[in-house]
Amino acid sequence: MIPNSSVPASNPSAVARSIRKSLLRMVHHANASHVGGGLSIADVLAHLYGGVLRVDPSRPNDPERDRLILSKGHTAAALYATLAERGFFPSEWLDHYGEEHSPLTGHTNHLVPGVDASTGALGHGLSLGCGIALAMQRDRRPARAFVVLSDGELDEGSTWEAALFAGHHQLEGLIAIVDYNQIQSFGNVCEILDLEPLADKWRAFRWQVVEIDGHDHDQIAGALARLPAKAGSPTVILARTVKGKGVSFMEGELLWHYRSPDGAQLERALRELDDSP
Amino acid sequence: MRTAFVEALVEVARTDPRVWLLTGDLGFSVLEPFAERFPERYVNVGVAEQNMVGIASGLAMAGKVVFTYSIANFATLRCLEQIRNDACYHDLPVKVVAVGAGLTYGSLGYTHHGLEDIPIMRALPRLAVIAPGDPVEAALAVRELVRWPGPAYLRLGKAGEPVVHRDGLAELPASKLILVREGRGPAILATGSMLPTAVDAANQLAGLGVDTAVYSVPWLKPFDAAAVATLARKHSLIHTLEEGQRSGGLGGLVAETPGGASAPRARLVRGGLDDLCLHEVVSQKAGREANGLGVEAIVEALRKGS
Ligand SMILES: [Mg+2]
Numbered sequence: 406m407i408p409n410s411s412v413p414a415s416n417p418s419a420v421a422r423s424i425r426k427s428l429l430r431m432v433h434h435a436n437a438s439h440v441g442g443g444l445s446i447a448d449v450l451a452h453l454y455g456g457v458l459r460v461d462p463s464r465p466n467d468p469e470r471d472r473l474i475l476s477k478g479h480t481a482a483a484l485y486a487t488l489a490e491r492g493f494f495p496s497e498w499l500d501h502y503g504e505e506h507s508p509l510t511g512h513t514n515h516l517v518p519g520v521d522a523s524t525g526a527l528g529h530g531l532s533l534g535c536g537i538a539l540a541m542q543r544d545r546r547p548a549r550a551f552v553v554l555s556d557g558e559l560d561e562g563s564t565w566e567a568a569l570f571a572g573h574h575q576l577e578g579l580i581a582i583v584d585y586n587q588i589q590s591f592g593n594v595c596e597i598l599d600l601e602p603l604a605d606k607w608r609a610f611r612w613q614v615v616e617i618d619g620h621d622h623d624q625i626a627g628a629l630a631r632l633p634a635k636a637g638s639p640t641v642i643l644a645r646t647v648k649g650k651g652v653s654f655m656e657g658e659l660l661w662h663y664r665s666p667d668g669a670q671l672e673r674a675l676r677e678l679d680d681s682p
Numbered sequence: 683m684r685t686a687f688v689e690a691l692v693e694v695a696r697t698d699p700r701v702w703l704l705t706g707d708l709g710f711s712v713l714e715p716f717a718e719r720f721p722e723r724y725v726n727v728g729v730a731e732q733n734m735v736g737i738a739s740g741l742a743m744a745g746k747v748v749f750t751y752s753i754a755n756f757a758t759l760r761c762l763e764q765i766r767n768d769a770c771y772h773d774l775p776v777k778v779v780a781v782g783a784g785l786t787y788g789s790l791g792y793t794h795h796g797l798e799d800i801p802i803m804r805a806l807p808r809l810a811v812i813a814p815g816d817p818v819e820a821a822l823a824v825r826e827l828v829r830w831p832g833p834a835y836l837r838l839g840k841a842g843e844p845v846v847h848r849d850g851l852a853e854l855p856a857s858k859l860i861l862v863r864e865g866r867g868p869a870i871l872a873t874g875s876m877l878p879t880a881v882d883a884a885n886q887l888a889g890l891g892v893d894t895a896v897y898s899v900p901w902l903k904p905f906d907a908a909a910v911a912t913l914a915r916k917h918s919l920i921h922t923l924e925e926g927q928r929s930g931g932l933g934g935l936v937a938e939t940p941g942g943a944s945a946p947r948a949r950l951v952r953g954g955l956d957d958l959c960l961h962e963v964v965s966q967k968a969g970r971e972a973n974g975l976g977v978e979a980i981v982e983a984l985r986k987g988s
Contacts, residue, residue, distance in 0.1 A: 468744070468745060472743070515772060521743070522743070522768075522772065523767065523771055523772065524767075525767075526763055526767055528732075529736055529763075529764060529767060529768055531736075532732065532733045532735075532736020532737050532739075532740065532764070532768075533736050533737075533739055533740040533743065533768060534740060535733070535736065535737045535740060536736065536737035536738060536739060536740015536741040536742070536743065536744070537740040537741070537743055537744050538740075539725070539737065539740070539741060540740070540741045540744035540745070540746055541744065543722050543723075544744075548744075550740070562732075563732040563733060563736065563764075566728075566730040566732060566733035567733050567736065567737075569728070569730070570727060570728070570730070570733055570737070574725075
């Protein structure tokens with residue numbers, strides 16, 4: 406088992422700010438999209454890689470490590486920024502995000518150190534997590550599988566196939582985190598295909614539900630410190646988040662699912678983050 | 683072939699603790715020998731094939747070699763993207779097993795006709811594709827698949843197919859064609875359970891003075907194109923046989939082979955099915971006969987063509 410040793414010194418809030426700044430520079434440089442969903446999950450990623458996940462950047466393929474599957478693969482840039490922050494690969498790689506021949510593809514690439522699965526087609530990640538958690542359960546090994554889902558991908562039937570399976574098999578080593586930023590590709594989740602009552606749905610599938618503000622560091626730390634939330638059950642953390650969080654003109658704006666900030670917008674965004682508490 | 687498959691799987695699982703079996707709630711009275719012997723490595727995931735392949739991939743990420751089991755299209759097409767992205771792209775030892783190939787379940791209706799799987803599966807990167815011709819090949823295929831490091835697809839018929847290799851076979855090496863019957867005239871290349879029909883046809887042709895060779899082609903990917911090119915120089919006619927869509931199937935493969943279609947000597951006749959959408963009860967036998975895959979039609983084609 407990997408000791409929970411090399412926890413970064415910086416506090417999660419500072420790490421999250423650093424992830425957001427890297428992410429903004431990356432999408433600006435690459436003229437890439439999906440910045441909004443990266444900003445909404447940045448705080449959770451900062452906590453996961455800031456000491457929750459039992460991972461060792463010097464041994465990214467250790468068979469006994471915890472896994473993290475970013476099932477919402479379109480926010481790969483936020484994961485790459487987090488992994489670089491944690492020391493899985495040099496930060497300079499981020500400067501080449503989206504460039505020809507860069508391994509940092511627009512959706513996650515499992516050949517990048519620290520990336521456990523290539524995703525991008527929605528609705529795949531929770532099944533992968535089920536398989537990993539099932540292997541660990543049957544082998545009585547302690548490694549856990551964390552799966553970060555978008556709210557939009559809860560439309561996928563395959564997600565619920567996996568949810569049904571995990572509840573039945575009592576996969577307590579499986580932790581799903583929903584980045585519930587309330588916006589999907591075409592607009593508001595509640596208008597396109599409403600998920601509510603979402604907590605009840607997961608409970609009905611025999612999951613232990615933890616609802617948090619996905620930008621409140623105490624709440625995130627609290628939820629991730631007590632896992633599984635209930636012995637013998639998979640845990641889902643419904644993290645209420647704001648798409649574009651941390652940049653005033655991106656917050657809650659569908660447009661930033663697609664747009665890339667220009668030079669002036671990047672400067673303004675970075676300034677706002679530097680000035681934030 | 684189902685019985686040979688599960689017996690061989692139990693055999694390899696006995697010595698290889700990585701081997702798991704998942705089913706999409708199919709295989710009643712077939713899979714029990716594995717389930718009873720290795721309950722810790724067996725899961726009926728329910729009627730959820732997408733999840734089954736995702737789970738298989740996750741298990742494989744954690745070091746397992748995982749067989750998934752269902753009927754034709756459910757094992758393959760229903761979860762095609764999971765096979766592509768999760769198993770193939772990550773190059774994981776996930777072995778997709780489909781029973782009911784071709785018109786095995788002809789009378790059950792169109793949903794149960796496994797016709798397009800070979801062209802579709804062989805288009806996927808890294809995925810080995812094997813269609814054994816008899817129970818002996820099926821058992822060997824299981825061993826090969828465990829040895830094969832990446833993802834694979836195993837296409838099986840049902841139970842009770844005749845044994846063609848009566849003297850047994852030592853191995854089923856990747857990509858290799860298997861010579862079943864020598865012959866100097868035309869050659870039949872048969873894949874999957876068309877093999878016994880090919881042998882029957884060749885025996886009848888011998889009585890008519892047409893000395894026909896028969897090759898079994900269990901490996902569709904990797905495929906021994908060089909061997910086919912050699913056969914195309916040696917034989918006057920090559921007749922492919924498959925119970926499934928011939929475009930992109932074995933017929934397509936041979937036609938794609940340099941020297942396969944336009945060889946110095948051989949003509950190519952591709953026996954198989956074309957966009958078959960049946961709307962009535964059709965047994966496997968009748969379905970084959972109506973589409974040029976019965977023994978008489980094959981004999982006739984080869985007698986005339988050579
Ligand atoms: Mg969303």
